[in-house]
Amino acid sequence: MNILNLIESRYSTKKYDTEKEIPESKIEDLKEILRLTPSSINIQPWKFTFVQNAEVKTKLAAASLHNEEKINQAKLLVVFSVADDLDAFQKVVDSEYVPALRDWYNNMKATMPEADLRTWLAKQMYIALGFGMTASISLGLDSTPMEGIEAEKYVDILGMKTYKPVLAMAVGYGADDDYNRPEVRPKSRRSPEDVIEHI
Numbered sequence: 778m779n780i781l782n783l784i785e786s787r788y789s790t791k792k793y794d795t796e797k798e799i800p801e802s803k804i805e806d807l808k809e810i811l812r813l814t815p816s817s818i819n820i821q822p823w824k825f826t827f828v829q830n831a832e833v834k835t836k837l838a839a840a841s842l843h844n845e846e847k848i849n850q851a852k853l854l855v856v857f858s859v860a861d862d863l864d865a866f867q868k869v870v871d872s873e874y875v876p877a878l879r880d881w882y883n884n885m886k887a888t889m890p891e892a893d894l895r896t897w898l899a900k901q902m903y904i905a906l907g908f909g910m911t912a913s914i915s916l917g918l919d920s921t922p923m924e925g926i927e928a929e930k931y932v933d934i935l936g937m938k939t940y941k942p943v944l945a946m947a948v949g950y951g952a953d954d955d956y957n958r959p960e961v962r963p964k965s966r967r968s969p970e971d972v973i974e975h976i
C-alpha cells in the first residue's frame with residue numbers, strides 16, 4: 778500500500794480485538810521509530826513508556842476518562858511524557874547534547890518565560906504522536922491518539938519523577954465491528970479548497 782492509501786485507511790480505533798497479540802518485532806520497530814522522531818533544535822524532551830503489563834494498563838485505563846475501555850482492550854499503551862523537572866532535564870542537556878544544541882537551549886531558557894518554554898517542549902510531543910500513528914498503520918497496526926488522560930494519576934501509577942505524561946496512544950488490532958472504521962464511517966475532513974492553498 779502506498780503512503781496515501783495507508784493514511785486513508787488509518788482511523789482512531791474505538792474498539793480493539795482483545796485476542797490478537799502484537800508481534801514483538803513490531804513493538805521494537807515502534808520504539809525505534811519514536812526514538813527517531815525529529816524535534817525542534819533536536820531537543821528530544823521525551824520519554825516513551827510502553828505498557829504491555831495488563832495490571833498496570835488496567836490502572837492507567839481507569840485514569841483515562843472516556844478512553845478506559847479501549848485501553849483495556851488494546852494490547853499496548855504508549856505514554857508520551859515531556860520533561861517536567863527542568864533542572865533534571867538541564868543535566869541531560871549538559872551531559873548528552875552537542876555544544877551548539879546546548880547553547881541554543883540555554884539561550885532559549887534564559888530569554889523565554891518558563892511557561893512558554895514548557896509549552897514549546899510539550900509541542901514536540903505531538904510530532905512524536907504523528908510519527909507513532911503513521912508508524913503504527915505502516916506496521917499493520919491500529920491506534921488511538923489520546924489527550925484524554927489524567928496526567929497526575931499517570932505520574933503516580935508509573936512512579937514518574939522528572940517527566941509528565943502529555944498524551945497516550947493505544948495500539949493493537951481494531952475489532953471487526955469497530956463503528957469508527959473508515960469503511961463504516963467515512964473520514965470527515967474539510968475540503969481541499971478550504972485547507973490547501975496553491976500559489
Ligand SMILES: Cc1cc2nc3c(=O)[nH]c(=O)nc-3n(C[C@H](O)[C@H](O)[C@H](O)COP(=O)(O)O)c2cc1C
Binds near residue numbers: 789790844922926
Ligand atoms: C492530539 C489528539 C488527541 C486525541 N484525543 C482523543 C481521545 O482522548 N480519545 C479518542 O477516542 N480520540 C482522540 N483523538 C482522535 C480524534 O478525535 C480523531 O483523530 C479525529 O476525530 C479524526 O478522526 P480519525 O483519527 O479517525 O481520522 C485525538 C486525536 C488527536 C490528534
